[in-house]
Amino acid sequence: MRTTTxxxxxxxxxxxxxxxxxxxxxxxxxxxxxxxASDAPTSAPSAEPGRSAKRAEARRSQRQVDxxxxxxxxxxxxxxxxxxxxxxxxTTVAAGVDAAIVTTRAELAATVRYEHRxxxxxxxxxxxxxxxxxxxxxxxxxxxNLEGGALATxxxxxxAGADSGLFIGDASNVADLYSVYAGPTFxxxxxxxxxxxxxxxxxTKVDVDTPPILAPGSQPQDIFDSSTNHVAWASVGARPGDxxxxxxxxxxYEREDASQLxxxxxxxxxxxxxxxxxxxxxxxxxxxxxxxxxxxQRNPVVDAGGVPVRDANGRFVTDKSTPRQLSFDTDxxxxxxGVMWQPSRRTSATARVGRRYGDTIYTGSFxxxxxxxxxxQVGVYDGLSSLGRGLSGGLAALPTQFDPTRNPIxxxxxxxVFGQAGGGCLSNQLGxxxxxxxxxxxxxxxxxxxxxxxxxxxxxxxxxxxxxAPLLSxxxxxxxxxxxxxxxxxxxxxxxxxxxDISLSGYxxxxxxxxxxxxxxxxxxxxxAYSRRFWRSLTGTAAASLNAFDxxxxxxxxxxxxxxxxxxxx
Numbered sequence: 001m002r003t004t005t006x007x008x009x010x011x012x013x014x015x016x017x018x019x020x021x022x023x024x025x026x027x028x029x030x031x032x033x034x035x036x037a038s039d040a041p042t043s044a045p046s047a048e049p050g051r052s053a054k055r056a057e058a059r060r061s062q063r064q065v066d067x068x069x070x071x072x073x074x075x076x077x078x079x080x081x082x083x084x085x086x087x088x089x090x091t092t093v094a095a096g097v098d099a100a101i102v103t104t105r106a107e108l109a110a111t112v113r114y115e116h117r118x119x120x121x122x123x124x125x126x127x128x129x130x131x132x133x134x135x136x137x138x139x140x141x142x143x144x145n146l147e148g149g150a151l152a153t154x155x156x157x158x159x160a161g162a163d164s165g166l167f168i169g170d171a172s173n174v175a176d177l178y179s180v181y182a183g184p185t186f187x188x189x190x191x192x193x194x195x196x197x198x199x200x201x202x203x204t205k206v207d208v209d210t211p212p213i214l215a216p217g218s219q220p221q222d223i224f225d226s227s228t229n230h231v232a233w234a235s236v237g238a239r240p241g242d243x244x245x246x247x248x249x250x251x252x253y254e255r256e257d258a259s260q261l262x263x264x265x266x267x268x269x270x271x272x273x274x275x276x277x278x279x280x281x282x283x284x285x286x287x288x289x290x291x292x293x294x295x296x297q298r299n300p301v302v303d304a305g306g307v308p309v310r311d312a313n314g315r316f317v318t319d320k321s322t323p324r325q326l327s328f329d330t331d332x333x334x335x336x337x338g339v340m341w342q343p344s345r346r347t348s349a350t351a352r353v354g355r356r357y358g359d360t361i362y363t364g365s366f367x368x369x370x371x372x373x374x375x376x377q378v379g380v381y382d383g384l385s386s387l388g389r390g391l392s393g394g395l396a397a398l399p400t401q402f403d404p405t406r407n408p409i410x411x412x413x414x415x416x417v418f419g420q421a422g423g424g425c426l427s428n429q430l431g432x433x434x435x436x437x438x439x440x441x442x443x444x445x446x447x448x449x450x451x452x453x454x455x456x457x458x459x460x461x462x463x464x465x466x467x468x469a470p471l472l473s474x475x476x477x478x479x480x481x482x483x484x485x486x487x488x489x490x491x492x493x494x495x496x497x498x499x500x501d502i503s504l505s506g507y508x509x510x511x512x513x514x515x516x517x518x519x520x521x522x523x524x525x526x527x528x529a530y531s532r533r534f535w536r537s538l539t540g541t542a543a544a545s546l547n548a549f550d551x552x553x554x555x556x557x558x559x560x561x562x563x564x565x566x567x568x569x570x
Contacts, residue, residue: 063102063103063104064100064101064102064103065101065102065103066098066099066100066101067097067098067099067101068097068098068099068569068570069095069096069097069569069570070095070096070097070098070567070568070569070570071094071095071567071568071570072092072093072094072095072096072565072566072567072568073091073092073093073094073565073566074091074092074094074541074563074564074565074566075089075090075091075092075563075564075565076089076090076091076092076409076561076562076563077089077561077562077563078409078559078560078561078562079559079560079561080557080558080559081558081559081560082556082557082558083557088119088120089120090117090118090119090120091117091118091120092115092116092117092118092411092565093115093116093118094113094114094115094116094411095113095114096111096112096113096114096132097110097111097112098110098111098404099111100401101136102401105138105139105140106136106137106138106139107136107137107138107400107401108134108135108136108137108400109134109135109136109399109400109401109402109403109404109417109419110132110133110134110135110136110404111132111133111134111404111406111413112130112131112132112134112152113129113130113131113132113406113411114128114129114130115128115129115130115131115411116128116129117129129154129176129411129412130152131152131153131154131406131411131412131413132150132151132152132153132413133150133151133152133153133404133413133417134148134149134150134151135148135149135395135398135399135400135402136148136149136400137400142188143186143187143188144184144185144186144188145184145185145186146182146183146184147182147183147184147185147200147396148180148181148182148183149180149181149182149395149396149398150178150179150180150181150395151177151178151179151180151391151395151413151426152176152177152178152413153177153412153413153430154174154175154176154177154412155174155175155177155206155430155431155433156174156175156431156432156433157174157175157206157208157223157314157433175206175207175208175223175433176206176207176208177204177205177206177207177391177430177433178204178205178206178207179202179203179204179205179388179391179392179395180202180203180204181200181201181202181203181391181392181395181396182200182201183198183199183200183201183231184198184199185197185198186198192238192241193236193237193238194235194236194237194238194239194248195235195236196233196234196235196236196250197233197234197235198231198232198233198234199230199231199232199233200229200230200231200232200392200396201228201229201230202228202229202230202231202388202389202391202392203226203227203228203229203388204224204226204227204229204387204388204391204392205225205226206223206224206225206226206387206433208223208313208314208315209313210313210314221432221434221435221436221467221478221481221515222260222261222300222315222316222434222435222436222475222478223260223313223314223315223433223434223435224258224260224387224388224433224434224435225258225259225260225315225435226258226259226388227256227257227258227259227263227386227387227388227389228256228257228388229254229255229256229257229265229388229389229392230253230254230255230256231252231253231254231392232252232253232254233250233251233252233253234250234251234252235248235249235250235251236248236249236250237249237250237273240275240277244276245274245275245276245277246274246275246276247272247273247274247275248272248273248274248275249270249271249272249273250270250271250272250273251268251269251270251271252268252269253267253268254266254267254268254389255267256386256388256389258386258388258435260297260315260316260318260435261297261298261299261300261316261318261435262297262298262318262320262324263295263296263297263435263437264294264295264296264297264324265293265294265295265384265386265389265437266293266294266295267291267292267293267294267384268291268292268293269289269290269291269292269334270289270290271287271288271289271290271291271334272287272288272289273285273286273287274286274287275340281341281342281343282339282340282341282342283339283340284337284338284339285336285337285338285339285340285350285352286335286336286337286338287335287336287337287354288333288334288335289333289334289335290331290332290333290334291330291331291332291334291356292330292331293328293329293330293331293357293384294326294328294329295326295327295328295329295384295437295468296324296325296326296327296470297324297325297327297469297470297473298318298319298320298322298323298324298325299319299322299325299470299473299474299475300316300317300318300319300473300474300475301316301317301318301319302319302474306474307474308474308475315435316435316475325470325472325473326470327437327468327469327470327473327479328384328437328468330357330358333355334354334355334356335354335355336352336353336354336355336356336361336363337352337353337354338350338351338352338353338354338364339351346368346369346370347367347368347369348365348366348367349364349365349366349367350364350365350366351363351364352364356382357384357439361382361383362380362382363380363381363382364378364379364380365377365378365379365380366378367422370449372420373420373449373450374447374448374449374450375420375421375422375423375446375447375448375449376445376446376447377422377423377445377446377447378443378444378445379443379444379445380442380443381440381441381442381443381444382439382440382441383439383440384437384438384439384440385437385438385439385440386436386437386438387429387432387433387434387435390428390429390440391426391429394424394426394429395426397424398417398424399417399419399421399422399423399424400421401419401420401421402417402418402419402421402423403417403418403419403455404417405417405491405493405503405505407505407527407545408503408505408527408528408529408541408543408545408563409527409543409544409545409561409562409563414489414491414505415427415430415459415487415489415507416446416457416459416489416491417457418446418448418455418457418459418491419448420448422446422448423446423447423448423457423459424446424459425444425446425459425461425487425489427459427461427463427485427487427489427509428440428442428444428461428463428485428487431463431483431485431487431509431511432465432483432485432511432513434465434467434483436467436468436469436478437467437468438465438466438467438468439465439466439468440463440464440465440466441463441464441466442461442462442463442464443461443462444459444460444461444462444463445459445460445461446458446459446460453494453495454492454493454494455492455493455494456490456491456492456493457490457491457492458488458489458490459487459488459489459490460487460488460489461486461487462484462485462486462487463484463485463487464482464483464484464485465482465483465484465485466480466481466482467479467480467481467482467483467514477516478515481514481515482514483511483512483513483514483515484511484512484514485509485510485511485512486508486509486510486511487507487508487509487510488507488508488509489505489506489507490505490506490507491503491504491505491506492504492505499532499533500530500531500532500533501530501531502528502529502530502531503528503529503531504526504527504528505526505527506524506525506526506527507523507524507525508523508524509521509522509523509524510522519551519552520551520552521549521550521551522548522549522550522551523547523548523549523550524547524548525545525546525547525548526545526546527543527544527545527546528543528544528545529541529542529543530542530543537568537569537570538566538567538568539566539567539568539569540564540565540566540567541563541564541565541566541567542562542563542564543562543563543565544560544561544562544563545559545560545561545562546558546559546560546561547559547561
């Protein structure tokens with residue numbers, strides 16, 4: 001009896017491994033936390049084996065449709081508490097909609113908001129802002145899903161790291177960022193084989209009204225403009241049964257075309273993997289294959305002194321007459337080996353070491369679900385990425401059920417989201433709107449839970465980018481520059497009674513820009529908001545925040561802000 005149970009658990013472990021990688025071939029190129037966050041991606045619930053699939057179906061069968069359009073008006077006061085700056089006031093008028101939809105075949109979480117600001121002081125102009133985050137999935141047939149996601153937010157244009165509080169008051173050095181992805185995924189067991197395939201299209205755009213203000217003597221990077229990216233992958237494999245091990249053969253293709261310097265990324269791979277259970281909770285992993293990756297771009301226009309020319313927005317001007325030069329080129333054998341441990345259905349961990357990009361790489365993941373309300377996820381990643389491809393992969397890695405939160409003063413999307421199915425952060429992608437391709441290495445961890453009446457979430461991570469540029473280009477000095485970003489975000493909230501609730505959030509960010517002459521940046525902030533329903537759908541809100549910013553070459557800032565507002569939900 002014990003032997004039968006052991007074999008059953010061993011087979012289930014191998015099945016989980018193969019099912020989890022059935023649609024995960026796209027991660028071969030990704031340098032995002034999505035690559036190492038989980039070996040069982042949420043994009044393929046139909047591939048979950050046994051009772052896991054039944055539990056997932058039970059969750060989907062709990063029908064929920066909550067769509068809440070709203071109008072909002074608020075009055076904001078903000079002041080620099082450290083430098084004796086002017087007290088600025090402005091009025092906000094906003095319209096938006098929050099949605100959470102769960103049906104038997106579809107899941108969607110979204111928040112979209114349009115805001116107009118009326119400045120009351122000479123230091124603040126009127127402005128318009130569109131912000132939002134959406135992630136959804138619809139099952140069109142057994143095993144076949146259509147997925148998509150979108151993001152509209154703001155980020156820094158000066159390469160100073162993600163800063164959740166910089167958009168309050170006079171938001172200089174700010175870029176508007178828009179990103180969207182969509183595509184089908186397929187994961188199904190056919191004739192004893194696990195078959196997976198997928199395609200993803202992504203588009204990213206960054207708008208900059210004025211060139212960023214940089215510290216004296218700093219060497220600026222190029223600013224991202226726009227790009228399109230395509231990813232296609234397919235795999236087929238079998239679980240242990242006739243053979244004492246599981247196997248999988250997979251392949252994929254990825255391409256990105258960026259407007260800046262006519263940049264192009266193109267990669268393809270093919271590989272074979274085996275999964276060898278060595279016990280009821282442990283399996284050995286191994287894979288070998290071939291990859292071919294090229295990254296190239298044209299030169300910028302240079303002036304008589306050989307200095308790259310920039311346009312009115314601070315971007316390099318492309319010299320169309322020059323040929324495209326390679327900034328990265330590799331082809332040949334790739335391999336990796338590792339281990340997976342799954343002591344229970346709630347806990348799993350993987351660790352891998354291998355050879356890619358002409359270098360040794362380390363990746364891994366850890367997932368723990370303590371109960372229906374508490375999930376911990378950790379991912380270690382190493383890969384090639386860019387702002388466009390990174391955002392497409394980051395959006396695809398977010399859960400389809402989460403509670404979107406915003407800064408109560410600035411109204412911008414918070415960089416991390418949390419839900420019962422897990423969480424995710426886009427802090428590393430939003431840390432620098434660079435146009436360069438880069439090697440990305442790092443670790444990210446998220447935890448979300450409910451305790452003592454509070455809902456809370458924590459996201460923490462470290463990301464290192466090594467920029468890639470052609471060695472014979474006028475901007476060859478950017479090649480090899482390493483930017484490092486350390487970030488922490490936390491949020492908490494609870495309902496006080498039937499008509500009122502409170503929410504808290506905070507962040508810490510340290511950004512080490514590796515470019516010569518550019519100083520490190522530290523930022524931190526705390527915010528609190530209290531909301532109370534006065535009458536039917538009319539809610540009043542009072543909020544306050546404190547944000548600090550420090551960088552050599554600039555005056556350090558300590559910004560205090562307060563808001564009072566009304567919202568009407570339809």
